[in-house]
Structures are given as C-alpha cells and as structure tokens.
Amino acid sequence: MGIRGWSMKGHISQRDLARLAGVSPMTISLALRNHPSISNETRQRIHKLAEEHHYRPDPALAALNAYRIKQSSSGYQGSIGWLTNFPTKAGWRTMIQATGYYDGACVRAEELGYRIEEFWCNEPGMNSRRTTQILLARNVRGLIVAPLPEPRGKLALEWDHFCAVSMGYSLMTPHLHVVMNHQFRNMKHVVEQLHTHGYRRIGFAMPSSSDERVDHNYLGGFWIAQQNLPAPAARLAPLLAKDFDRRTFVAWFRRVRPDAIVVAASLIYQVIDWLKEEGLKVPEDLGLAVASVPYRDTTISGIDENVPSIGAHAVDAVVGMIHRNERGIPERPVSQLLEGVWAPGRTLSPQP
Secondary structure, eight states: OOHHHHHTTTSOOHHHHHHHHTSOHHHHHHHHTTOTTSOHHHHHHHHHHHHHTTOOOOHHHHHHHHHHHHHHTTSOOEEEEEEEOSSSTTGGGGSHHHHHHHHHHHHHHHHTTEEEEEEETTSTTOOHHHHHHHHHHTTEEEEEEOOOSSSSEEOOOOGGGOEEEEESSSEEESOOEEEEEOHHHHHHHHHHHHHHTTOOSEEEEEEHHHHHTTTTHHHHHHHHHHHHOOTTOOOOOOEEESSOOHHHHHHHHHHHOOSEEEEOGGGHHHHHHHHHHTTOOTTTTOEEEBSSOOTTOOSSOEEEOOHHHHHHHHHHHHHHHHHHTOOSSOSSOOEEEEOOEEEOOSSSOOOO
16 A cells, blocks of 8 residues: 555555554554564664554544453453562551551452552562562563662662552652542641631741652641632741651740641651640630541541552552553653542641
8 A cells, every 4th residue: 555545545544554564453563553573673764664654543543452451451460569578568648648558559450450569579588580580470561660668769779670659759760650639638628728727827837857758738738728728828937857746746835836837747646745735725715737638537627648549540540551561761751649628637737
C-alpha cells in the first residue's frame, strides 16, 4: 500500500506500518509499547518509521483494548510487590496510614487478578541485585514502594526490570511516579474549616520530619490558607521542631496562644495530654485537627483521606504500567493526588 492508500483514511495504521517495515502487525504493536521481546534495534527502527509517517494511536482501538484487558483480568495475572525498608520486617505497620494503603491495595489487586506480596528490602544479606533476582524469579514485574521510615529515603534496585510507583514523597531516590493524598489542598481545607468553626487564632505544630516527608505540602498549604483568612484572623508563627517534645510545644503554645491547632495525626493524643497538663481541655478550651485522620479513626476532626482508595489507585497505576510495559525510572514522573473530605470528629467545638 502506498501513501495515497492510507491518506484517504486520514491516518496511518499499525498494519500500514507493518507493511512498510516488513514485519507483522504484532511486532509493530509490541515495538511501539517498548516490549522487551523486540530487539532494541527493531524498536528504534519502528519508532523512527512511525514518527516519519506521523503515526498516532487510534483512540477507539485503544479504548477497545482497554476494555478487553479489563474483561480478561479476572483470572490470576501475577503478583505485585509491596516493598518496605524499615529496620524490622513488620516496622511499616506502625504507620497506621500505611496499613490502610495496603488493605486497599490488596482488595483492588484481587479484583484485577493480582496478589500483593510483601518484600522486606532490609532483610539480612539482601542487596539491590539479590532483591532484583528474587523478584524476577517470582515473576514480580509491578512494584509499590510503601512509605519509608524517614523522609528523603533511597531504595536501590535494578529498576529497569519493573513497573513501579511510590506511596508518597518519602522516597527521594529514585524519583518514581507517586500516588498519594493531596496534602497541600487537604491542609488548606482544614484551616478553612477551622475558620468556619469560629476559630481565629489557628496554629500549626508538628515535627519537621512530618512536613519534610510530604515534601513540605503541609506547611505550604497552611501558609497559603492562613494568608487567605479574612480579618480579624491572626497569622500565628508555625512550630516545626526537629525535637518535638513537651517543653518545645508548651513554650510555643504560651507564646502564640492559639485557640485551635493543626497537629500531626501521630502525635495528637500526646498533644492532648500536654494541654491537659496546662489545665486545658479539648475541645472545650481548644480545638485540634489533622490533615490526615488516622485509618479507621472516627474521633479526630480533620480530613478523611479514604486511605484504602489511595492504595487501590496505586494498584491501578501499576497494572496500567504493566499493560503498557512502562518499566524503569520515568523521565517525567507523574503525581496522582487524591483529595479527602472533611470528617467532623470530636476534637473541635460545635460549629456556631
């Protein structure tokens, strides 16, 4: 078929490219998806040919293919690795949100025909090569990196073999696609809700590591929301402390005198005890809220992230990458951010 033959259709198809390249349509399809079964030389040749002839995927065929994949994914497809690197194998479970991500990931994986398998990267004798060999031997091609114990974390692996996403920003190296709650907008929403409840001296207090592990989205969201508050709302200096202890918190509290505080969810009950020692009750004398209500908690006021849905979206992202054969460290990482909803809880006074 010459150029005139396909120009009447308005576009060149994969079958047209196959005729030009002298290969099968299946080879064209696999090469355009960078499938490892096609040699690098052939992939480059076909990509160049597609570019020269302005090939564009047919959206109708793409939708049909996606439908077929969805319909055929009820049977067992394989395993998705849940990577952790805490000092102990079960250490990641101390992060209450991480257990919610995991629960949601397991449910969604089962719906799509996959199984979630835990892999502890800090197991004695384990290194990047050994971990990679074990994952490949178990036919694990998709990975979800669970939240790491500290911000700015690193995880060594031979990433070119895997389709991977990270749960949040605690993983700094490598820079993978991210699936997480929208911490910036959630924090803004918290401040706006506190103002709606009648609070006018809204404070912000948490360990600096809590803000650092979310790429400073908590402090950024608080600061923007604070600047947008109408008068007479006060703009109090936030507390971000490397050593977030009672002495540091109480000194800050006595200095700025907030009537409500946004705190780190993991420390809210400790803060309540510190305030009690100051003769203050929550919520009678002071309101407390969080930008991330702990998984399955119904008592704390703040943003309900629907934690399992975040894990489910991570599975969707990985499975999509597996189908498209998008392996390795991405050139342009994408962040998929899910917004939460307000949960009234019982740590704020009733809305006036």
